[in-house]
Amino acid sequence: MGTVDEVRGVALSLPRTTEHLIRDRVKFRVGRIVYLALSQDETTLGFAFPKEERDALIATDPARFFLPPVSDLRFNWVCGHLATLGGDELRDLIVDAWRMVVPKRVYTAWAR
Structure with a gap:
């Protein structure tokens, strides 16, 4: 179970x-x-995620992952219920989202 x-x-x-x-x-x-x-009530987490892969992620577990509001579908974004995420999976989702927005050299230096 993931926490804020x-x-x-x-x-x-x-x-x-x-x-x-x-x-x-x-x-x-x-x-x-x-x-x-994080949502206002801190129960859901929105994170950067490739548009072309988000349907596949949601299909793997629709009880945990879902699309953002229609107004945000134009962005590389997906949402998940924080209570169902945790540990290495949560960490990986956060790092992958961060990796989408930093220069490659920043990620490479961090990964070393």
Whole structure:
């Protein structure tokens, strides 16, 4: 079971990440690009994810993953129920989302 503290700990350990409170939602950004966001009630997590792969992710477990609101479908984004995510899986989702928004050299240096 994932927690807000776990999300915060992983996200803030990644280079260039900053935390912001935007419209009563905790969001994590690199520069101006948001790659991770918690819902207002902190029960769901939105994260950067390739558009062409999100239907496959949702199909693997539709009880855990779902599409964002229609207005956000244009973005590389998918959502998950935080209570069903945790451990290595949650960490991997966060790192993969972050990797989408940082330069390759930043990721390469971090991965070493």
